[in-house]
Amino acid sequence: MKLLIVGGVAGGASAATRARRLSEDAEIILIERGPDVSFANCGLPYYVGGEIAERNKLLVTTPNQLRTRFKLDVRTQSSVESIDRATKKIRIKDLTSGREYDESYDKLILAPGAAPLRPSLPGIDLPGIFTLRNLQDVDRIKDRVDRGVQQVALVGAGFIGLELVENFVKRGVATTVIELSDQVLPPFDKEMTTPLAQELAAKGVTLMLGESAEAFEQTSTGLTVRLKSGRTVSAQLVILGIGVRPENTLATNAGLEIGGRGGVRVDKQMRTSDPDIYAVGDVIEVNDSVTGSPTQVPLAGPANRQGRIAADNVFGRTAQYRGTQGTAILGLFDQTAAMTGASEKLLKKATQPYRKIYVHPAHHAGYYPGAKAMTLKLLFDPKTGRLLGAQAVGAAGVDKRIDVLAVAIQAGMTVFDLEEMELCYSPQYGSAKDPVNMAGFVAAGLLRGDHPQLDIESVLTTPVEQRPFLIDVRTAQEFSSGAIPGAINIPVDELRGRLNELPRDRQIAVYCQVGQRGYLATRILLQHGYSAANIGGGYKTFKLFDLSAH
């Protein structure tokens, strides 16, 4: 067996080492265009900020380590120019000498990754405009920061962009974020990003939503970014973080099947349309494991798994990739945002039926010091209760709950299973009713009909005269410091004694701060014959929508 692997970072390196463990005598050649293999691309922003102080920490392994330990023929600074599928050969160009030569293969694994988008805008090639993909990029960016850049403009508020923002701010650089959509972190639902936008504002970051860069101009002090709105941003350093495109040129030129988003099409064994060629990582199109639809998910975890699976299949095993859930996490100063499965906007786009709930629990027992509030959103099938997606944002414990829910989605669990989950409880770590249990109670109560629920958007988008009779069941003090417009205040503890104030012939909507007192109020009203529903997630959820609208 002669196995060639194109690309030596996450998927390619995983495939190569797995291949060697499966076969001591295979000839395995790993070809990488850059000078490094298997570097920690997810750590690059933290090297800019100095959190990761030593550059060599970013090298997960070196070409020499792979040669010695895994008996791999590692060829860095080598670009693969073409694939000749008929003769099963690839053409390799040694980038240091310029020499080109052919290498034959029995099997070929493509793991070239994805390249940051660099739109052809006026001035895009001016010095000081960078993307961030590899160690050479990060060296350039860090060098500018070290030399005292004053202002940086980030174009794109995705994961890498926001991670860079945190690190620029830590270095004392004035930072402006320019994002085309009307929210940061576009894979998330908009209201869930409200705390992130607030966090950016609190740290002095200028956030420009609904804006895009149209042109870049050199000035005496650096660069001016011209925006579509006509506004301008001054910066000495511009980072483009507007997304990536699969490095599909090699595959396209070889006539391999390509998906609608530019990703190489593979089957569950990671095989392309040519049975001797596999592809893994950011270059491929994957199936979303919740909706089943094809998508691009450039993440390191899936890339590693795919590399492993491709190697298994090369050596005659029948490993299958199950699809990608899109589990992702962002740390942004003191906030963490994480998600898994489908977002609400994705479900809407796919016209897939869903219901949703919000809870705002503390990350551990409230009676133990240091409890931090989080917002947890759950999306689920309205008939079966099967989990479709989850998002959370907060100062602590977010990663744990999304991991738990990622497993629940993987297992095909329902909201009823969440009620029964038996999770770690001691007051420093969780609660007797964990946030995940709480989310399960609310969602299951909704599906059982115990707990009719109105989404706040549906209330706010209804003309005022058609809205339900709105009751704020919090205390008078809570009510006076801010309420949903149009609500009257009847604290839940007084509700039973004031039922005569309520209309019998009109839908009633109640809410409290997070939903719990509203739930009790809904139960009281229903049992007294009123038509009542709780506004899901209460005033806190209203505020997430309200603040994200401005």
Place this chain on the structure above:
Amino acid sequence: MKLLIVGGVAGGASAATRARRLSEDAEIILIERGPDVSFANCGLPYYVGGEIAERNKLLVTTPNQLRTRFKLDVRTQSSVESIDRATKKIRIKDLTSGREYDESYDKLILAPGAAPLRPSLPGIDLPGIFTLRNLQDVDRIKDRVDRGVQQVALVGAGFIGLELVENFVKRGVATTVIELSDQVLPPFDKEMTTPLAQELAAKGVTLMLGESAEAFEQTSTGLTVRLKSGRTVSAQLVILGIGVRPENTLATNAGLEIGGRGGVRVDKQMRTSDPDIYAVGDVIEVNDSVTGSPTQVPLAGPANRQGRIAADNVFGRTAQYRGTQGTAILGLFDQTAAMTGASEKLLKKATQPYRKIYVHPAHHAGYYPGAKAMTLKLLFDPKTGRLLGAQAVGAAGVDKRIDVLAVAIQAGMTVFDLEEMELCYSPQYGSAKDPVNMAGFVAAGLLRGDHPQLDIESVLTTPVEQRPFLIDVRTAQEFSSGAIPGAINIPVDELRGRLNELPRDRQIAVYCQVGQRGYLATRILLQHGYSAANIGGGYKTFKLFDLSAH
């Protein structure tokens, strides 16, 4: 419907509030022997230490809050003396006035909890010997510490005992722990408690394993605890934390069916042998959801769920309890230990077939500062790979991994599913290959036969002359600072060139620090025709066993 609930802490309070949400017009009487309802019993040790500074934080709710918000008839300081099942009445004694009276019921829920064991030893009633169950107990203990107790003896190294130890040490009290078994935290497997014993030693705690208190004597300076071995311990304060027994007197006297361990028998609807009487919480016997065998699990999370389920069934719903997994967690200074599902010792006792693996990964990406090592142990079915149990110990990220594995066990997942889990990865939170993925890789590799594994105990318990040929594949430097007795050193990077040094006719066992290089070495040897296996979890696992043996 007239519903009486006996006991107002976790299970009882949950049942009462759930009942009210299900029925506005039911008459619901909550009878509690103590002065408080629904207090945070898991927080008591941290009130002693001062971490929880205000006593009222421990009151999750008050009788008045339950009366106002949930229209409950709450009767504290009231003891239930007997149940007359024929006439469906209970006899209640008002502990403040001494008055006794009867109360009839349609349905009765028993939630009296469990009482700390207080063995009848000589001197057991001397002043200064306490158990910890409620706020009155904690007041007494805290008062002694506040008044300057110098030495405390903890009898029993279970969860509550060790939590108290941490808090006594924080208060500057010299602490001795006396534990009957040969390890701390007996629900865990012994080797997994090695880091906890080390942590206790590092904090200056005197740990006496395999010891039990035989008698207590008054001295001029306080108390002397006489141990079975003849040794003595001086202390001014003694806490008994040797376990609890279900408060089953009421149920026993009423002729309800009781299990072998003293817990009230209930069906999946939480119904006792009398269909009008339910029981929940620490007083009942539950089924272990992994082994199916009856057990006692005094934990707040399950108690809350059971209370909810009992109330559902009282009001005609058909909620079912799925059994208890025994998910539990302990924080001990800078260490966390957590478990879910069956322990190895439990599986051995139940003669249930299993295999096990150990991994020692960092809690997040090693290239990001602050990564802490943990040890994660997985127990699984040798045929199907179904997860049976998991335990972890380390300085960070332990709760998250055990929660993830608790869900995996709940879902009936296998070690092959762990390989595919898509968990949150960003370098502050995890790794592209999360500890749970790593455990899955090792366990799945073992079951697929890719990765034959020897448990270190089986090597150490084999007579020296029959042991496998033992190779330490770490570096010479690692080898020189400590190795498994009898091993020779061939670093994995040299192994391919030194195969001629190895016996063809003898089983070879390799090991490295944590198992990963050992895995590669095993693959190399197997493919060159040697009979080889990896010692699971490597030298780190050996040390856990080795240190726990002394």
